[in-house]
Amino acid sequence: MRLSYYPGCSLHGTALDYDHSVKEICRRLDIDLVEIPDWNCCGASSAHMTDHEIGMRLPMRNLLLAQESGLDILVPCAACFQRLCAADKELRKNPEFWDIKDYSPSFKIIHISTLLSRPDILDRITAMTSRPLSNLTVACYYGCLSLRHPKITGAINHEMPESLENIVKAVGAKPVSWSHRTECCSGSLTMARPDIARKLVGDITDAAKRAGATAMVTDCPMCQANVESRQLDNGDDGRLLPVFFATELIAAALSGDYPQKQQKVHLITPDVLTNLFVSSNATREGSA
Amino acid sequence: MNTNVISPEMGNKKFLNKLESMKIDVHACYQCGRCSSGCPVSDFFDLKVMEVVRLASYGMEDILLNSKTIWLCAACETCATRCPNDIEIAGLMDVLRSLALRKGVTPAQPRVPVFHQSFLDSIKHWGRAYEIGMIAGYKLRSGDFLGDMKLGMSMFMKGKLSILPHSIKEKSEIKQIFSGKGKEYER
Numbered sequence: 210m211r212l213s214y215y216p217g218c219s220l221h222g223t224a225l226d227y228d229h230s231v232k233e234i235c236r237r238l239d240i241d242l243v244e245i246p247d248w249n250c251c252g253a254s255s256a257h258m259t260d261h262e263i264g265m266r267l268p269m270r271n272l273l274l275a276q277e278s279g280l281d282i283l284v285p286c287a288a289c290f291q292r293l294c295a296a297d298k299e300l301r302k303n304p305e306f307w308d309i310k311d312y313s314p315s316f317k318i319i320h321i322s323t324l325l326s327r328p329d330i331l332d333r334i335t336a337m338t339s340r341p342l343s344n345l346t347v348a349c350y351y352g353c354l355s356l357r358h359p360k361i362t363g364a365i366n367h368e369m370p371e372s373l374e375n376i377v378k379a380v381g382a383k384p385v386s387w388s389h390r391t392e393c394c395s396g397s398l399t400m401a402r403p404d405i406a407r408k409l410v411g412d413i414t415d416a417a418k419r420a421g422a423t424a425m426v427t428d429c430p431m432c433q434a435n436v437e438s439r440q441l442d443n444g445d446d447g448r449l450l451p452v453f454f455a456t457e458l459i460a461a462a463l464s465g466d467y468p469q470k471q472q473k474v475h476l477i478t479p480d481v482l483t484n485l486f487v488s489s490n491a492t493r494e495g496s497a
Numbered sequence: 498m499n500t501n502v503i504s505p506e507m508g509n510k511k512f513l514n515k516l517e518s519m520k521i522d523v524h525a526c527y528q529c530g531r532c533s534s535g536c537p538v539s540d541f542f543d544l545k546v547m548e549v550v551r552l553a554s555y556g557m558e559d560i561l562l563n564s565k566t567i568w569l570c571a572a573c574e575t576c577a578t579r580c581p582n583d584i585e586i587a588g589l590m591d592v593l594r595s596l597a598l599r600k601g602v603t604p605a606q607p608r609v610p611v612f613h614q615s616f617l618d619s620i621k622h623w624g625r626a627y628e629i630g631m632i633a634g635y636k637l638r639s640g641d642f643l644g645d646m647k648l649g650m651s652m653f654m655k656g657k658l659s660i661l662p663h664s665i666k667e668k669s670e671i672k673q674i675f676s677g678k679g680k681e682y683e684r
């Protein structure tokens with residue numbers, strides 16, 4: 210399989226390790242990623258929240274670049290995914306308004322969890338797992354932007370999604386049933402109003418702990434950074450939840466290794482995962 | 498306009514026309530309250546989401562542009578997704594924020610637009626977000642020098658903040674997007 214790849218700014222900055230784990234598991238799954246040449250920032254929330262036209266034209270430039278190869282576009286970041294989908298809908302509806310003569314590409318814009326939770330891919334992930342993450346009890350956390358607005362994202366189960374649960378089950382982890390899977394963590398406010406972010410993150414992590422989770426799993430780079438960092442401000446009640454990227458878990462399970470370099474990226478120590486690997490060095494060569 | 502009077506008769510027709518042109522049908526609201534009850538930031542709002550929608554249907558632009566709510570809305574789309582009348586409430590919030598900025602209304606939550614502006618400045622300049630430049634810009638303009646210093650340092654130490662900006666090749670195309678010559682400004 211060959212896909213266009215739009216990493217977005219987070220994956221070249223605060224979530225560089227997300228980019229690495231996406232690329233690593235795609236390599237293992239024989240998915241060729243062709244990065245969109247000279248891609249630009251999609252504008253994230255800030256652009257569309259303050260200027261509709263800039264919020265549309267920034268992601269549109271990327272779509273026009275992607276049109277050249279015509280491949281389906283893989284997008285790991287939830288915000289980028291939502292913005293590219295919004296621009297794609299708008300361009301298809303009314304290309305002339307945006308000074309484009311013709312826009313009818315056959316590509317689809319695919320969010321990473323939609324790709325990885327395809328039944329055939331889940332089967333391959335399970336078959337290739339060299340170190341199942343048994344006993345890792347996780348709260349799968351979707352946040353907002355890969356789901357809402359479903360008119361834009363095309364999310365089918367926007368209220369009860371299950372892609373992340375299916376992914377973590379494929380590598381042997383145990384997802385808990387809990388309440389705040391699709392609640393907002395207010396990532397777009399976290400710098401200007403950290404007090405609000407602290408409250409929302411506190412509500413989310415409390416709910417995850419009540420359900421018995423010892424870690425959280427997400428596919429959104431803003432959620433990952435916000436939920437880990439604002440927990441630190443909320444004070445240590447003895448149980449802080451590290452937030453893993455789904456791809457990070459898959460990479461660890463497939464390779465049979467959870468490297469120190471990756472452990473160190475977390476603001477909250479990821480011992481719950483590290484400990485699973487302590488006695489497993491012998492299985493390392495099992496990686497496919 | 499007297500901003501204290503809430504009445505459809507005092508409504509701003511231009512504002513209502515704009516909402517209509519963007520297919521944001523605020524008149525469809527029957528005040529069921531689903532939007533307000535599901536909003537994660539509602540506790541911090543001065544106007545609840547359902548009030549924003551009703552005031553918008555009255556054309557009460559001034560009250561809305563001066564509210565804290567428009568800046569504290571996190572654009573999570575929960576309200577719009579749940580509205581039984583399919584009203585684009587999050588889109589309405591976008592319109593209100595951009596109107597407030599374009600009209601130079603003093604924001605009731607100044608740090609929020611300063612953050613957005615700092616973020617957009619880094620994109621305008623480099624084509625991609627440049628975290629350190631953005632954080633510096635935000636701190637300088639908001640005066641929020643001490644907030645999150647510790648967090649910033651530990652992110653830096655963990656290699657999450659790159660010292661160098663991430664620049665694209667065709668920066669002129671990005672400048673064009675930001676040039677203010679867009680069609681929507683003429684309308």
Ligand code: SF4
Pocket residue numbers: 525526527528529530531532533546547550579580581582583584586
């Ligand atoms: S959910 Fe929709 S109809 Fe109900 S109060 Fe909110 S805007 Fe009005």
Ligand code: SF4
Pocket residue numbers: 532535536537538539546569570571572573574575576577586587590
């Ligand atoms: S989009 Fe804004 S107003 Fe609507 S639920 Fe989310 S934070 Fe509240």
